[in-house]
Amino acid sequence: MEIRVLRYFLEIARESNMSRAAKILHVSQPTLSKQMKELESELGKKLFHRGSTSVSLTDEGMLLRKRAEDILAMVDKTTSEFLELDNITGGEVHIGCAESHQIKYLARVIKDFKEAYPRFRYHLTSGNTEQVVERLDRGLIDFAFIVEPPNLERYNYIEIPGADIWGLAIRKDHPLAEKKEIVFADLIGIDLICSEQGMKFDIARWCGENADQLNLSGTINLCYNGGVFVEEGLGGMLTFDRLMNTGDDSGLCFRPIFPRLETKMYIIWKKYQVFTPIAELLLDALKNRFHSSPIE
Secondary structure, three states, X not given: OOHHHHHHHHHHHHHOOHHHHHHHHOOOHHHHHHHHHHHHHHHOOXXXXXXXXXXXXXXXXHHHHHHHHHHHHHHHHHHHHHHOOOOOOEEEEEEEEOOOOOHHHHHHHHHHXXXXXXXXXXEEEEOOHHHHHHHHHOOOOOEEEEOOOOOXXXXXXXXXXXXXXXXXXXXXOOHHHHOOOEXXXXXXXXXXXXXXXXXXXXXXXXXXXXXXXXEEEEEEOOHHHHHHHHHOOOOEEEEEOOOOOOOXXXXXXXXXXXXXXXXXXXXXXXXXXXXXXXXXXXXXXHHHHHOOOOOO
């Protein structure tokens, strides 16, 4: 299976049309069709439903699309890393970030870092901790910023200063908006939105076995989308402070839960990972900023 052919396959999948894909790829349509038939023969599976004017992916084609995207992302990242081995004036670093206001510390480090290395480029991928750690394990990112204690057998880490504060995001016209703090009893009977990770680890830590009494009506992995649901009257959202607009121009407000619940943030990377020069320099900058050393 050739990398070039996988790129052809993905372009066809994006365009849903052989002719348009061939034009973009600067190859003839017969050549492109021949390559795809050879790929199907190699895999022993049909990848496309072929219509008169368009093509669509079969179930096997959709599986290959996912695999091909990962493979090509790794190929491109590896190529970039080798090109940068002798280049310490710039380069690219890939970072996965869970949602947290503490990301401001990363932004401050990168702002200073770019002054010293103006050709440095960063690529941020957002998601919950499970998603960004998965990308770290697959080698698609160099560092992950996560909001749960790291697995010390697999990762080195730096602890970020400060912590995220948990609370309830609700509409300003909600009865609980009159309260300064939200206790467990206030949450009984309310439709709640929360990340699966937060409910499983943080909220369960806060209320223990009583978590079963809460009505979790929906889960999210991005706070912004959950906030839109809350504004539309779908209950309240258990989340971190400062992840959404709760100012005068917003219909939402945030009330911390009591007893106070906090979550720390960590920068992690794989043990024995070999970094490009620019990634190694960024790691040094992170260590120096946070006055911490990873567990070796």
